[in-house]
Amino acid sequence: MPIVTMLEYEFMRTALLAGSLVAVVAGAVGFFLVLRHLAFAGHALSHVGFAGATGAMLVGASPLWGLLAFTLVAALAMGLLGARLRGRDVAVGVILSLALGVGVLFLSLYTANANQATAILFGNVLGVEMHTVWALLALSVVSLSALAFISRPLLFATLAPELAEARGVSLRRVAMLFLVIVAIAVAEAAQVVGVLLVFALMVAPAATALRLTARVGLGVTLAVLLALAATWAGLALAYRTDWPTTFCIVAVSCSAYFLSLLRRPGHWPAARAEPTGE
Amino acid sequence: MNVEAIRLDRVTLARAKRIVLNEVSLAIHPGEFIGVFGPNGAGKTTLLHAILGLLRPAAGRIEVFGVPPLRGNRLAGYLPQHRASVAEACLRGWDFVACAVDGDRWGLPLWTRARRREVDRVLALVQGERLAARPLCELSGGEVQRLLLAQALLGNPKLLLLDEPFLSLDPHFQQATVDLVKRIQKDQGITVLFTAHELNPLLEAMDRVLYLGQGRAALGTIAEVITSEVLSRLYGTPIDVLQVDHRLLVVSGHGVVDADAHRHDA
Numbered sequence: 416m417p418i419v420t421m422l423e424y425e426f427m428r429t430a431l432l433a434g435s436l437v438a439v440v441a442g443a444v445g446f447f448l449v450l451r452h453l454a455f456a457g458h459a460l461s462h463v464g465f466a467g468a469t470g471a472m473l474v475g476a477s478p479l480w481g482l483l484a485f486t487l488v489a490a491l492a493m494g495l496l497g498a499r500l501r502g503r504d505v506a507v508g509v510i511l512s513l514a515l516g517v518g519v520l521f522l523s524l525y526t527a528n529a530n531q532a533t534a535i536l537f538g539n540v541l542g543v544e545m546h547t548v549w550a551l552l553a554l555s556v557v558s559l560s561a562l563a564f565i566s567r568p569l570l571f572a573t574l575a576p577e578l579a580e581a582r583g584v585s586l587r588r589v590a591m592l593f594l595v596i597v598a599i600a601v602a603e604a605a606q607v608v609g610v611l612l613v614f615a616l617m618v619a620p621a622a623t624a625l626r627l628t629a630r631v632g633l634g635v636t637l638a639v640l641l642a643l644a645a646t647w648a649g650l651a652l653a654y655r656t657d658w659p660t661t662f663c664i665v666a667v668s669c670s671a672y673f674l675s676l677l678r679r680p681g682h683w684p685a686a687r688a689e690p691t692g693e
Numbered sequence: 694m695n696v697e698a699i700r701l702d703r704v705t706l707a708r709a710k711r712i713v714l715n716e717v718s719l720a721i722h723p724g725e726f727i728g729v730f731g732p733n734g735a736g737k738t739t740l741l742h743a744i745l746g747l748l749r750p751a752a753g754r755i756e757v758f759g760v761p762p763l764r765g766n767r768l769a770g771y772l773p774q775h776r777a778s779v780a781e782a783c784l785r786g787w788d789f790v791a792c793a794v795d796g797d798r799w800g801l802p803l804w805t806r807a808r809r810r811e812v813d814r815v816l817a818l819v820q821g822e823r824l825a826a827r828p829l830c831e832l833s834g835g836e837v838q839r840l841l842l843a844q845a846l847l848g849n850p851k852l853l854l855l856d857e858p859f860l861s862l863d864p865h866f867q868q869a870t871v872d873l874v875k876r877i878q879k880d881q882g883i884t885v886l887f888t889a890h891e892l893n894p895l896l897e898a899m900d901r902v903l904y905l906g907q908g909r910a911a912l913g914t915i916a917e918v919i920t921s922e923v924l925s926r927l928y929g930t931p932i933d934v935l936q937v938d939h940r941l942l943v944v945s946g947h948g949v950v951d952a953d954a955h956r957h958d959a
Contacts, residue, residue: 450782563801571796574782574789577773578844581745582797583765629785629828631792631802 421654426541430660433543434646436551437603438616440558442642444600445621446635447562447593451573454618456493456594459507460601461610463489463514468535468610469521478535479550482610483602485514490598494591538609538661540650551603558599565592570631607646608661615665616642619672626675641671696759698723698852698884699744704753706739713739715908716753721886721901723758723851726878727912728895729888731905732928737888738774740905741854744886745769758851765797770850770883772841774857786832786840787825790816793844815843818877834861838870846877853878853885859894867894874898892919893940919943 421427448457464482471481522532534542562569571579572589580586604613620641624634649664656663699721706714713736721727729737742748743755746762755762757769782789791804791812804812816822819839824832832840838858845853855874859867871887875898878885886903889895902918904911906927911918918924919941924932928945935942 450784452781564799567792567796567798567800567802570792570802574784574792575773575796575841575844578771578793578841579796581747581764581769581771581773582793584797625783629783629788631784631788634784 418651418655421651427650427654429543429545429548430540430650431647433548433551434540434607434650434664435643436548436555437607438642438646439639440555440600441604441613441616442620442624442639443559443562443635444596445617445642446624446638447566447569447573448597449618449621449625451593453597454614454622455504455507457597457601457617458614459511460486460489460493460594460598461605461613462511464602464605465535465610466514466518466521468605469518469525469532472531473521473525478531479547479602479606482535482605483554483599486598486601487595489514490594491591494587494594497587497590534609535605536609536611537659538605538607538612540607540660540664541653543606547606551606554599554603558596558603561592561596565589565596569593608664612661612665615668616645619668620645623672623675626678642668645671695723697721697756698725698758699886700756702754702756704743704755705751706736706743706748707751708739708748712751712908714905714910717910718753719903719910719912721884721903721912723884724878724882725900726875726885726898727887727901727903728892728899729886729903729905730890730892735905735927736908737905738856741771741856741886741888744852744854745771767848768850769852769854770845770847772838772845772853772855772858774860781830783828783830785825786821786827786829786836787812787816789829790825790840790843790847793847811847815846818846819843819873835863835866835870838862838866839873842870842874846881849881851883853883855885855887857888857890859889859891864894867891871895871898892943896939896941915941 448454464486467485468478468482470485471478533539568579568584568589571582572584572586576586600617601613604616608616621638623641624637628634628637645664645668648667650660652658652663652667653660697720701717701719703716703718704714705712705716713734729740731737739748743750744757744762746764746766757766762769791808792802794804794808794811816825819842821836821839821843824836824840829837829840842855842858845855853874858870858874862870871894874885874887877883887895896915899915901913902915904918904924904927907929909927911923911927919934921932921934924934924943930945933944935944
């Protein structure tokens with residue numbers, strides 16, 4: 416069936432809307448996440464979110480708010496521990512396992528709807544309802560405004576931390592605010608691709624962008640466009656093939672990353688043309 | 694008399710309860726080029742941090758151009774000790790320098806014409822125009838060092854604090870770095886504190902030497918400070934100073950202290 420017919424379905428239009436809102440946030444936040452070497456932290460936050468989402472279901476609340484509450488608390492905890500967390504992969508990993516385990520416990524206590532578990536883990540963007548889109552819109556506005564507000568000191572603290580500190584930037588405050596923004600972005604991304612696959616929307620497009628350009632502004636723009644392209648192409652692919660939407664989005668996003676690997680890093684034709692001197 | 698660039702009045706600095714400098718008093722005049730030396734842990738970086746206002750003295754008073762140091766003071770430019778992680782980011786040299794322009798203010802990093810001009814100006818000062826378009830991950834240690842120096846020069850500081858610019862530099866580039874800093878110091882009339890382990894590349898550039906050790910400090914001309922007597926006191930062990938081909942070798946009972954002894958380009 417022709418691709419254009421997909422827009423005739425309301426659930427498809429809603430999915431496109433929700434997916435686009437999430438892609439913009441995931442791409443922009445992901446760029447700084449990759450630049451700060453925090454990809455693993457984003458991954459960790461989403462796992463903690465799983466326990467929040469299943470816990471919320473158990474008490475009859477919306478999984479999105481449960482997820483958000485847990486990712487926010489985890490982000491604040493990470494921010495408070497700050498530098499002490501560096502090199503503590505094992506400790507973070509153990510807390511992750513605990514969070515996932517607790518999530519499984521909540522699931523077993525909540526027997527009403529087994530499909531919900533799959534939706535939280537792997538996403539179900541086709542099942543998103545309009546009230547969730549409004550929630551996503553609000554969260555996107557909040558997280559993107561916050562990111563715009565802190566972006567200058569964030570970039571400074573990321574690229575030149577010692578100088579930033581000397582110039583009066585509070586590294587800890589910036590790190591903390593950024594983690595809160597990441598927590599919101601993770602909770603949003605989980606609505607599209609599930610808690611297990613937020614990497615595909617947050618990290619892959621940003622990492623691809625960073626292989627394609629060395630400019631900050633262009634990098635953020637590219638990361639957003641790549642995340643949007645993966646979401647749209649993934650939805651279209653899922654419509655044509657009946658494959659799971661999450662698989663299609665992840666496949667497109669990760670393929671783009673693998674393609675970008677073909678480009679040799681540090682190969683910049685514009686720079687090569689100039690004499691190297693010395 | 695004019696106000697001093699830096700004045701320390703019986704200053705004690707401590708790091709993690711350990712006293713690094715003990716009741717040190719000294720004055721550095723505006724426009725001086727000071728080489729700062731001393732064994733590892735003698736307090737070179739700690740002193741720079743105190744001058745930047747990142748570390749409060751446990752006792753005594755520090756003044757930078759007549760006022761106590763305040764974090765974020767725009768009179769002081771700072772080149773932190775080079776760390777390999779800087780070069781991991783594959784962003785352009787221009788963007789790397791630009792992130793420090795007004796980086797302490799909230800908001801979007803919109804590079805207005807005035808900010809662009811400032812980035813281009815400091816890149817030209819360090820002769821780094823060529824590095825602007827190249828990604829950091831592709832640059833050598835010396836090239837990254839030049840971009841860090843450009844960042845330190847943003848906003849026309851009157852004082853330049855350079856922490857170990859020689860780290861990860863070949864001897865040839867060490868001399869080039871000193872010449873570059875010396876030229877900027879003269880042209881811009883700024884005060885320079887340059888920490889290093891190696892004396893000889895700085896011999897001609899320095900106006901005076903600041904040598905730290907055992908909680909104490911000696912400030913004076915090379916002839917006054919680089920002597921067996923003064924250095925033995927600062928190292929707490931007998932030290933000899935040998936002069937070979939216009940180069941100074943600082944020798945302890947265990948061997949040559951100054952790693953520069955391996956240079957053969959007299």
